[in-house]
Amino acid sequence: MCGIVGYVGHQQALPLVLDGLRRLEYRGYDSSGIAVLDGRGGMVVEKRAGRIENLDKALATDHPGGITGTTGIGHTRWATHGAPTDRNAHPHLDTAGAVAVIHNGIIENFAPLRAELEQAGVELRSETDTEVVAHLLAAALGAPSAAAPARGGADLATAMRAVCRRLHGAFTLVVAHRDHPDRIVAARRNSPLVVGVGAGETFVASDVAAFVEHTREAVELGQDQLVEITAAGYTVTDLDGEPVEAKPFTVTWDLAAAEKGGHPYFMLKEIEEQPAAVADTLLGRYVNGRIVLDEERLDAQELRDVDKVFVVACGTAYHSGLIAKYAIEHWTRVPVEVEMASEFRYRDPVLDRDTLVVAISQSGETADTLEAVRHARDQKARVLAICNTNGAQIPRESDAVLYTRAGPEIGVASTKTFLAQVAATHLVGLALAAAKGTKYGDEVGREFAALEAMPELIARVLGVVEPVRELARDIADAKAVLFLGRHLGYPVALEGALKLKELAYMHAEGFPAGELKHGPIALIEDRLPVVVVMASPRARPVLHAKLLSNIQEVRARGARTIVIAEEGDDTVRPYAHHLIRVPPTPTLLSPLVTTVPLQVLAAEIAQSRGYDVDKPRNLAKSVTVE
Ligand code: F6R
Numbered sequence: 001m002c003g004i005v006g007y008v009g010h011q012q013a014l015p016l017v018l019d020g021l022r023r024l025e026y027r028g029y030d031s032s033g034i035a036v037l038d039g040r041g042g043m044v045v046e047k048r049a050g051r052i053e054n055l056d057k058a059l060a061t062d063h064p065g066g067i068t069g070t071t072g073i074g075h076t077r078w079a080t081h082g083a084p085t086d087r088n089a090h091p092h093l094d095t096a097g098a099v100a101v102i103h104n105g106i107i108e109n110f111a112p113l114r115a116e117l118e119q120a121g122v123e124l125r126s127e128t129d130t131e132v133v134a135h136l137l138a139a140a141l142g143a144p145s146a147a148a149p150a151r152g153g154a155d156l157a158t159a160m161r162a163v164c165r166r167l168h169g170a171f172t173l174v175v176a177h178r179d180h181p182d183r184i185v186a187a188r189r190n191s192p193l194v195v196g197v198g199a200g201e202t203f204v205a206s207d208v209a210a211f212v213e214h215t216r217e218a219v220e221l222g223q224d225q226l227v228e229i230t231a232a233g234y235t236v237t238d239l240d241g242e243p244v245e246a247k248p249f250t251v252t253w254d255l256a257a258a259e260k261g262g263h264p265y266f267m268l269k270e271i272e273e274q275p276a277a278v279a280d281t282l283l284g285r286y287v288n289g290r291i292v293l294d295e296e297r298l299d300a301q302e303l304r305d306v307d308k309v310f311v312v313a314c315g316t317a318y319h320s321g322l323i324a325k326y327a328i329e330h331w332t333r334v335p336v337e338v339e340m341a342s343e344f345r346y347r348d349p350v351l352d353r354d355t356l357v358v359a360i361s362q363s364g365e366t367a368d369t370l371e372a373v374r375h376a377r378d379q380k381a382r383v384l385a386i387c388n389t390n391g392a393q394i395p396r397e398s399d400a401v402l403y404t405r406a407g408p409e410i411g412v413a414s415t416k417t418f419l420a421q422v423a424a425t426h427l428v429g430l431a432l433a434a435a436k437g438t439k440y441g442d443e444v445g446r447e448f449a450a451l452e453a454m455p456e457l458i459a460r461v462l463g464v465v466e467p468v469r470e471l472a473r474d475i476a477d478a479k480a481v482l483f484l485g486r487h488l489g490y491p492v493a494l495e496g497a498l499k500l501k502e503l504a505y506m507h508a509e510g511f512p513a514g515e516l517k518h519g520p521i522a523l524i525e526d527r528l529p530v531v532v533v534m535a536s537p538r539a540r541p542v543l544h545a546k547l548l549s550n551i552q553e554v555r556a557r558g559a560r561t562i563v564i565a566e567e568g569d570d571t572v573r574p575y576a577h578h579l580i581r582v583p584p585t586p587t588l589l590s591p592l593v594t595t596v597p598l599q600v601l602a603a604e605i606a607q608s609r610g611y612d613v614d615k616p617r618n619l620a621k622s623v624t625v626e
Helices: 013-027 052-062 110-119 131-142 153-166 266-272 274-282 300-304 315-332 341-347 367-378 416-436 441-452 454-463 466-475 489-504 513-518 541-556 591-608
Strands: 003-008 031-037 043-049 071-077 099-107 169-177 184-189 194-197 202-205 217-220 225-230 233-238 247-250 308-313 336-340 355-361 382-387 400-403 480-485 507-512 529-533 560-566 578-582
Touching (some): 003 013, 003 099, 003 184, 003 225, 013 052, 013 202, 031 052, 043 052, 071 099, 071 169, 110 131, 131 153, 131 169, 153 184, 153 233, 194 233, 266 274, 266 591, 274 416, 274 441, 274 454, 308 315, 315 336, 315 355, 315 489, 336 341, 367 382, 416 591, 441 454, 466 578, 466 591, 480 489, 480 513, 489 507, 489 529, 489 591, 507 513, 529 541, 529 591, 541 560, 560 591
Parallel strands (some): 355 382, 382 400, 480 507, 529 560, 560 578
Antiparallel strands (some): 003 071, 003 202, 031 043, 099 169, 169 184, 194 202, 225 233
């Protein structure tokens, strides 16, 4: 939610900030804004509702000669407090127009702070929670003390620390001050912030994608830390001003990974990248008969003692958890509950130190999942994170971490990270089975080999999806689509429906096919498309037969049947209006192939309906508010 970028260096700030914003637009895209310091006590601020193009146009009209200055900040917004209007767009300024603030997150105590400012005679100009920070900062700077002299670099940081100590909630805040044009101050709590360290230039951003074109040397900021950046480097302290040693890292991917590579949308490129995403996630994970995680702060005995697993996640990641349940229970005989993270902590789940909570999140910053992790740890449960973002908050607060190595995912809808999550949960199941002795090393090796064969099979599906595109164009005008599956086909049906809802804005529902006659069958009407994820006739003959009956039931009531079935399964042919083939796979791994045509279907329908596949309305890539 919200993308943030700041720059201090030797180049003109505005183009760099705008480029950074474009790379962060996946985080929020309902308004955007910039502030640039000219170094002579002037600050230019421009902000507009809508996509960054609107800001570009405003800059061209209002500043035809360009804006010079080597220090700048920029923001792309996903609205929480106040509608997406010009006025509510960031940056927000204090009354004198000296301080510019951009923010990601929610300041939970903004109402009393706002009341306090209003009582002191300050006139607030927006409906946002952010604006209070600009005024509080101005007040803190205007009331110097021995610890906070009125001018000079240190006072901005000192004032900022004092303000941050008063804030509750989640924030990444970045501040520029027209009297301090050589620096930017930024702070974080529960929202991401990374520093990019170049030669004679320094960046801050919500995500390395904003600056990876200029430097791959980065520093991650911890909880409740503040960084002051200048062209020469950076200084990190905690909110009391104590120096902190920050953790540097090198970004392992380059700009090309964050570009579209000839595809009209990132999502289409990311669908194509799925074989590599799964292969990379598996690389080097099976060594000498054991599964290797990235960070293991759990010992073998603690894993052996696990007697219950909870998977907590949201949206697509939750669907990967539903899939994980089948493999983990099958291999370990440990009961697995899968729960939406947003519900988990509010119902007092039964947790103790022998419970393993597996938190799945591509971003590693989803507020619901993060709070579920914190609740689990408060209750003494062990937490293992599956995450696609190195050093994000969820892995930092977990006892063990397995990173999916899907690379940057820019399309708002998760695709390659989903498949990588499925592969990663299988690794967790195997690690647990090995620790508990429910599988011998050689059995783990065989399961791992089956996983390693999957990238090739996923590539095979991608090679034959052209008919899915045609089908998509054919059904793009339908009012609704139903998705049915049994066993592992059920979470796949849920994922297919979610993709269609979020991308094509169509009513779409996933059901267990057995539930059909308990209600949903009433929805079937003439020409309604119904997608059925078949089971394998070899591996699951009983489920296969039942699904065949379900297809006939909906077809008899006028539905257009779209069936995803294994190559060679000819029994379905007479009942399917459209047949989509996937290669035979071991049952537990089947979602890795059956999901792919559903992703393509949703993306193609969205394109046919004229929607932006990468930036569906009302959504953002990373949901850092509850
Ligand atoms: C759907 C989608 C979302 C996310 C969910 C969790 O395509 O992307 O449903 O899966 O918001 O996000 P992460 O995985 O970042 O915790």
